[in-house]
Amino acid sequence: MEWIKIQTPIDDETISSLKKGDLCLISGRIITARDKAHERIEDFLKEGKALPFDLKGELIYYVGPTPPKEGMVIGSAGPTTSSRMDPFSEIMLSLGIKAMMGKGRRDETTKKLLVKYKAIYFATFGGAGAYLSKRIKSSRIIAFDDLGPEAVYELLVDDFPAVVAIDSKGDDIYEVKF
Amino acid sequence: MRIIHTDIIKREAKRLIYDCSFFVPPEIKEIYSMMLTEEDAPLARQSLSIILENGEIASREEIPLCQDCGSVIFFLEIGQDVHIEGSSLYDALNEAVACAYQKHYLRKSIVSDPLRRVNTGTNTPSFIHIDIVDGDKISLHVLLKGGGSENASALRMFRPTDSIDSIISFIEEVIVKAGPNPCPPIFLGIGIGGTADVAMVNSKKALLRPIDAPHCDPFYAELEERIKVTLNKTGVGPLGFGGKNTVAAVFIKEAPTHIASLPVALNLNCHSFRKGGIVI
Numbered sequence: 001m002e003w004i005k006i007q008t009p010i011d012d013e014t015i016s017s018l019k020k021g022d023l024c025l026i027s028g029r030i031i032t033a034r035d036k037a038h039e040r041i042e043d044f045l046k047e048g049k050a051l052p053f054d055l056k057g058e059l060i061y062y063v064g065p066t067p068p069k070e071g072m073v074i075g076s077a078g079p080t081t082s083s084r085m086d087p088f089s090e091i092m093l094s095l096g097i098k099a100m101m102g103k104g105r106r107d108e109t110t111k112k113l114l115v116k117y118k119a120i121y122f123a124t125f126g127g128a129g130a131y132l133s134k135r136i137k138s139s140r141i142i143a144f145d146d147l148g149p150e151a152v153y154e155l156l157v158d159d160f161p162a163v164v165a166i167d168s169k170g171d172d173i174y175e176v177k178f
Numbered sequence: 179m180r181i182i183h184t185d186i187i188k189r190e191a192k193r194l195i196y197d198c199s200f201f202v203p204p205e206i207k208e209i210y211s212m213m214l215t216e217e218d219a220p221l222a223r224q225s226l227s228i229i230l231e232n233g234e235i236a237s238r239e240e241i242p243l244c245q246d247c248g249s250v251i252f253f254l255e256i257g258q259d260v261h262i263e264g265s266s267l268y269d270a271l272n273e274a275v276a277c278a279y280q281k282h283y284l285r286k287s288i289v290s291d292p293l294r295r296v297n298t299g300t301n302t303p304s305f306i307h308i309d310i311v312d313g314d315k316i317s318l319h320v321l322l323k324g325g326g327s328e329n330a331s332a333l334r335m336f337r338p339t340d341s342i343d344s345i346i347s348f349i350e351e352v353i354v355k356a357g358p359n360p361c362p363p364i365f366l367g368i369g370i371g372g373t374a375d376v377a378m379v380n381s382k383k384a385l386l387r388p389i390d391a392p393h394c395d396p397f398y399a400e401l402e403e404r405i406k407v408t409l410n411k412t413g414v415g416p417l418g419f420g421g422k423n424t425v426a427a428v429f430i431k432e433a434p435t436h437i438a439s440l441p442v443a444l445n446l447n448c449h450s451f452r453k454g455g456i457v458i
Contacts, residue, residue: 023224036295037429066242066285073285081326081359103326104359104418125228126326126361126417127450129245131238148297149245149285161228163221163419174357174418 003161009057010098015120018164020171024122025159030059030101031142034080036150038088045091052143053121053152056096059122063102065127065139066151074155075141076129082121086110093117103161105174115170123165123173135160180257180314182458184264187318190456191274194320195250196282198452199242202233205389206426206451211417213363213423222421228417229449240282244450247284248322250275250304253386257313268306276300287325307319309380319386319455327360327448333378336440342401345370345442346408352444353409353425358418363426365389366409369443372433381445384431386455393430402428416449417439 006014008028018024031053033041044051053171062082064076082102091109092100098119103126106114114121124132136155143152165173188293214226218404223372236243252271256262264270279286279301286301332352336345349368393399406428415421426449 021221021369023221032255063245064285064287066247067283069283074235075285076245076247078245081329083359087296105357120206123358123417123419125232126358127244127324127329127448128228128232130239130241130243131228134235143323144340148299149287152348 005159008059009104010059010120012118015098015118015168018120018167019139020164020167020173022164024162024164026059026122026162027158027160028156030061031055031153032061032063032065032153032155034062034064035084036147037144037152038085038092040144040147041095042088042091051095055092058097059099059101060092061095061101061155065133065153066149068139074133074136077133077136078129079124079126080108082123089113093119104150106166106172111166111170111172114166114168118168120164120168121166122162124160124162132160179259181261181263182265182316184270186261186458187262187267187316188270188274189419189447190458191252191271191320192278194318194454194456195275195322198320198322198454199247199282199284201237202238202243203389205427207233209389209426210363211450213426217416217423218420219415219419219421221226221419222416222423225416225419242284243283243413243452244324244448245285246287246324246326247279247301248324248452249288249328250301251321251323251382252304252306253319253321253383254306254308255311256270256308257315258310259314260316263448265360271306272302274302275302275304287457307383311378314354315456317455318458319384320453321385322452324361324448324450327446330356330360331378331381332444332445333374334442335374336442338438338440340440346405348442349410349444352414353446356446357414359451360446362414362418363416363449364403365426365447366428367447368405368428368430369445370430370441371434372441373435373439374441374443376433377441377443378445380431380433381443384429385445385447385453387429389427398430398432402430405429
């Protein structure tokens with residue numbers, strides 16, 4: 001299989017060129033968030049408070065890693081089930097994110113929003129947290145550290161493997177003959 | 179009567195948690211290697227290669243197989259001629275969990291309340307099922323269960339007159355709907371019969387059988403095979419990217435039931451099937 005090298009922040013031209021099923025190696029900065037972080041971002045917006053970080057142009061990775069051993073950058077760090085973040089798709093995309101990454105299907109609303117905002121959804125390899133951790137070169141908490149494994153991390157990744165699961169036209173790899 | 183100290187149970191529980199968090203048993207590696215030879219689709223092959231390599235890295239570098247280190251579910255069969263000495267058995271098991279999760283840098287994923295959701299920080303409490311059996315031994319099994327696959331669990335109360343085909347269709351529907359979410363190829367536990375609660379517990383207990391041991395009743399052994407073949411025709415494939423291997427193994431545990439009832443419960447386990455057991 002041919003791998004497509006991608007650098008974050010992902011530019012619009014790259015986003016529109018990627019098609020469902022494309023296998024990518026992502027390098028650069030990515031931001032983590034899962035259930036609780038999404039909920040808190042929503043709360044910040046409802047309360048009219050400014051977020052402690054800027055999400056414009058970012059790739060959001062749905063992960064709650066294991067704690068690192070001494071001398072390691074991060075522990076096991078594979079994707080969690082993305083559909084739990086579906087209710088937050090509009091908020092996150094309106095804040096300017098350009099890509100999401102996790103595992104599994106998304107709902108119809110998210111698919112339409114990806115088209116509207118010209119964004120992309122990557123699936124990476126579920127249950128391969130040890131393998132994927134080797135592609136993470138640095139990690140630091142940038143917000144919500146009280147959430148433990150659900151805190152928001154900035155990760156620098158190198159050749160992080162992912163599949164284009166929903167492209168910016170709304171074509172979905174999981175929507176097959178089942 | 180035989181005396182067993184809770185310190186021994188605690189020690190073995192810690193060891194089992196450690197083993198299944200970092201090591202893939204050879205029989206499971208063999209399943210994925212075999213699947214790799216059967217798959218043609220590039221993404222199915224890629225997924226299986228990564229699953230195999232993940233196991234190598236996890237054991238070599240002591241990085242947990244999955245970042246979701248699971249709920250800890252214990253199944254104990256305690257011989258009625260055993261006298262347990264030491265602390266409370268429940269405390270001993272939970273101390274084993276807290277200690278193992280801290281010591282081995284495993285993720286703590288348990289919240290103390292389902293609605294108020296504060297992380298306990300220790301991965302306790304564990305979920306403990308105890309049966310009293312004949313004899314003077316304790317069998318201790320542990321299952322580490324990730325949230326993604328547990329969320330795909332299902333229960334349907336069938337009519338007693340419903341056909342086996344309709345049960346298979348239900349199972350197929352659940353597996354296809356779950357698709358990529360439970361991280362296939364899955365190990366499927368099926369509880370048939372009993373009451374609703376018994377069927378659900380049996381869908382987990384079914385998984386405790388050794389991976390390469392067929393069901394002792396040929397009727398159910400054949401049904402397991404039939405279900406496996408049906409599910410592997412769905413095309414869900416490794417990690418849901420499409421392919422020939424959706425299910426690695428099917429385990430049924432049946433139970434007597436009411437004349438009006440036919441419960442069927444499903445418990446899906448991800449490809450990272452983390453279980454272990456010992457007889458003390």
